[in-house]
Amino acid sequence: MKVVLLENVKNVGNKGDIVDVKDGYGRNFLIKTGKGVIGNKENIAMAETTKAEEAQKVAAERQAAVELAKTIDETEITITERAGEDGKLFGSVTSKDIAEALENQKGIKVDKRKVELEMPLRNVGRAEVKVKTYQGVVGKLTVLIKGEA
Template sequence: MKVIMLQDVEKVGDKHEVIEVKDGFGRNYLLPRGLAIIGNKSNMGRLNEMIRRENAQEQKKLDVYREVANKLKGKTLRVGAKSGTSGRIFGSITQLQIRNLLQEQFGVDVERKKIILPEEAKELGTYQFTMRLHPEVVQEMDMEIVQE
């Protein structure tokens, strides 16, 4: 079954992507939850209009994203984590945790899916993470993981 994704679904497909899925998965999971629509001729025609409309909305938000990036430029986010005596943290730092700390410390709301964390952030120390706010606005920021 060919479907057009309406939202990002992890390990399935990204928004506005046309993918082929098994009939049962499409019919019983994606379509009822509003995550995708059937990829027939009329919906394929609507796809370009949906993409154009979405891009227009994103373009309007571009100034807001630039303002957020400028507000965070040169700042360091402090992240508290429990760790052992060796400095290795228990668990991991998550996108949701970073999102909440950005809101708490700087008053900035960033979607969690736009936050890209480094793989090596497993110990106390300073690391850099990336925020892809918009294809034109990518902001790198320092994050200091400290003992909680």
């Protein structure tokens, strides 16, 4: 029996997949619980159309993320913190500080969890910071840290 899945079903398939299952499983579990519909021509055509639309949406999101990464590559932000005479900051510059500065100075909004810092920045100077915009797409942001007395 062909069934079009309406949601992800463990060990069977993902939402929108057209799967062959045993008649009893399809009728008594998948269709009865609303996890799938009978795989007739109309439902199969609808599922294929939906999958194509989702693929286009994902491609558009990825393209937008690539363009954002290019913009971030060309961007430099300046953060001023209190520092000692030796160039060490009294505090540190965290991913939250970088995300806020990027939004305030350049108008680019990114989630602080997307800013990848191995350790918070604790010295005055220039640093390269990776900003993840999409799965597998990373931009390198230049952060200039200035010290003030």
